[in-house]
Amino acid sequence: MILREFFILVAAFAAFASAVAAYLAAFHGEAALKxxxxxxxAAVIGLYVGRYIERRLIRGR
Numbered sequence: 001m002i003l004r005e006f007f008i009l010v011a012a013f014a015a016f017a018s019a020v021a022a023y024l025a026a027f028h029g030e031a032a033l034k035x036x037x038x039x040x041x042a043a044v045i046g047l048y049v050g051r052y053i054e055r056r057l058i059r060g061r
Contacts, residue, residue, distance in 0.1 A: 011046050013040050013044050020035070020040055020043075021040045
């Protein structure tokens, strides 16, 4: 179970980081590592908050 959550965390972070890097490179011409990592981190936190809320709603709490 913990290994699955770790895999989801790593995969989500990699996906968000690559998407942000591609966006910044395509539309702004440069991609700062700090912006990529901070945006990907915020997106992963939002993903986990959404999963937590979804699980609580399924249980009826």
